Amino acid sequence: MGVRVQREDFDIGAEIAHVSKEGKDVGGIASFVGVVRGGEGPDAISAMTLEHYPGMTEKELGRIEAEALARWPISASLIVHRYGRLVPGDNIVLVVTASRHRRAAFEACEFLVDWLKTKAPFWKNEEASDGERWVAAHGDDDEAAARWNK
Amino acid sequence: MGVRVQREDFDIGAEIAHVSKEGKDVGGIASFVGVVRGGEGPDAISAMTLEHYPGMTEKELGRIEAEALARWPISASLIVHRYGRLVPGDNIVLVVTASRHRRAAFEACEFLVDWLKTKAPFWKNEEASDGERWVAAHGDDDEAAARWNK
Amino acid sequence: MNILYFASIREKIGRAEEDVSPPPAVTDVGKLIEWLKRRGPDYELALGDMRAVRVAVNQEHVRLDHPVHAGDEIALFPPVTGG
Amino acid sequence: MNILYFASIREKIGRAEEDVSPPPAVTDVGKLIEWLKRRGPDYELALGDMRAVRVAVNQEHVRLDHPVHAGDEIALFPPVTGG
Numbered sequence: 133m134g135v136r137v138q139r140e141d142f143d144i145g146a147e148i149a150h151v152s153k154e155g156k157d158v159g160g161i162a163s164f165v166g167v168v169r170g171g172e173g174p175d176a177i178s179a180m181t182l183e184h185y186p187g188m189t190e191k192e193l194g195r196i197e198a199e200a201l202a203r204w205p206i207s208a209s210l211i212v213h214r215y216g217r218l219v220p221g222d223n224i225v226l227v228v229t230a231s232r233h234r235r236a237a238f239e240a241c242e243f244l245v246d247w248l249k250t251k252a253p254f255w256k257n258e259e260a261s262d263g264e265r266w267v268a269a270h271g272d273d274d275e276a277a278a279r280w281n282k
Numbered sequence: 283m284g285v286r287v288q289r290e291d292f293d294i295g296a297e298i299a300h301v302s303k304e305g306k307d308v309g310g311i312a313s314f315v316g317v318v319r320g321g322e323g324p325d326a327i328s329a330m331t332l333e334h335y336p337g338m339t340e341k342e343l344g345r346i347e348a349e350a351l352a353r354w355p356i357s358a359s360l361i362v363h364r365y366g367r368l369v370p371g372d373n374i375v376l377v378v379t380a381s382r383h384r385r386a387a388f389e390a391c392e393f394l395v396d397w398l399k400t401k402a403p404f405w406k407n408e409e410a411s412d413g414e415r416w417v418a419a420h421g422d423d424d425e426a427a428a429r430w431n432k
Numbered sequence: 433m434n435i436l437y438f439a440s441i442r443e444k445i446g447r448a449e450e451d452v453s454p455p456p457a458v459t460d461v462g463k464l465i466e467w468l469k470r471r472g473p474d475y476e477l478a479l480g481d482m483r484a485v486r487v488a489v490n491q492e493h494v495r496l497d498h499p500v501h502a503g504d505e506i507a508l509f510p511p512v513t514g515g
Numbered sequence: 516m517n518i519l520y521f522a523s524i525r526e527k528i529g530r531a532e533e534d535v536s537p538p539p540a541v542t543d544v545g546k547l548i549e550w551l552k553r554r555g556p557d558y559e560l561a562l563g564d565m566r567a568v569r570v571a572v573n574q575e576h577v578r579l580d581h582p583v584h585a586g587d588e589i590a591l592f593p594p595v596t597g598g
Contacts, residue, residue, distance in 0.1 A: 145295020
């Protein structure tokens with residue numbers, strides 16, 4: 133179990149191995165890495181900066197993780213979220229869930245990722261050829277997170 | 283895109299990084315690692331040996347991967363499956379799917395893992411305190427794979 | 433009380449943090465924001481559209497009727513956009 | 516034709532692979548298995564319960580009525596148990 137918010141990149145293999153060893157009776161480890169999309173054309177961004185609220189972010193991520201552990205039989209989990217300036221291809225977030233059963237690992241992982249994308253206290257500033265702008269909260273992601281309330 | 287069947291362990295972090303770089307316009311990478319469960323009590327196994335049909339296994343895994351790529355917008359993927367004798371805690375299988383959208387990455391990854399657990403031509407021989415035995419095909423996993431035919 | 437500003441609100445107000453001592457009539461979050469908006473056009477610009485302002489008191493999300501006290505850590509920020 | 520045995524079937528027959536030359540009357544998978552079963556009690560034991568035997572011809576899963584020819588690679592194995 134663990135939550136980290138950091139400027140530095142993370143070592144995906146080392147983090148997954150650690151979660152796998154930490155859990156008891158683990159049969160499968162699901163994980164997700166979110167990366168900065170580059171893309172082409174006028175919408176392409178050259179960089180993004182994630183701002184956060186130190187202290188509150190960790191609390192909220194800890195709550196999300198506790199909720200996942202209450203809903204699925206997860207034996208170990210980890211959330212690592214970066215902040216600061218990131219360029220296309222950079223890792224943003226890592227979520228790892230280990231369980232006896234693969235279904236629980238997948239569902240808890242997807243639940244956490246959906247939640248992080250909508251509820252985690254981060255603000256995104258994107259840099260593109262026409263300048264920089266703060267990204268507005270949008271509806272698609274809220275819909276994805278709402279799935280879990282049904 | 284790729285399929286490997288090998289005796290050696292795999293480097294999860296390196297494989298995920300490779301898939302992430304290979305894909306175009308990747309926003310998220312889902313992955314799953316299946317490991318040998320240890321457990322305790324009379325059902326606990328001390329080791330398992332996976333036998334396979336060299337040549338046919340690779341073909342079937344390639345077909346599974348092609349099916350996933352046809353069903354979801356996946357920009358890069360990888361399946362690595364081990365064979366031979368494995369002990370509790372050892373990695374068995376790695377599935378990695380990269381996509382522009384996290385939902386596609388998760389669904390394709392889970393689809394592949396369900397399929398691998400039921401349809402891939404592997405036979406499992408388990409060693410326990412009372413000797414060794416060939417595992418019989420069972421119904422739970424077939425049910426999980428059947429979800430995708432609905 | 434200590435006020436923290438984040439993201440576009442921080443940029444518009446021109447600072448990340450400040451210590452303020454509002455009068456005793458400022459008893460809840462809504463009244464605090466009204467009081468802040470009277471401090472100048474930057475505040476008015478940053479906090480004018482309340483649909484785009486979220487508030488945390490002592491690192492918990494709260495509504496406008498949540499009480500505020502001396503010593504509280506109060507954060508004002510736009511809706512989060514996730515990671 | 517080359518016959519491959521896997522897992523419990525391999526163990527019961529006592530070999531992983533063999534080259535066989537069945538008579539011309541052996542035209543499909545079902546007839547090949549019947550012919551193999553007459554080769555000895557190990558074969559009878561391994562292939563007696565056809566519900567537990569799966570067949571691939573040239574690395575494709577097939578049914579019992581699939582034709583077999585000289586030069587084919589024929590694999591007999593129990594239902595797969597996955598990874």
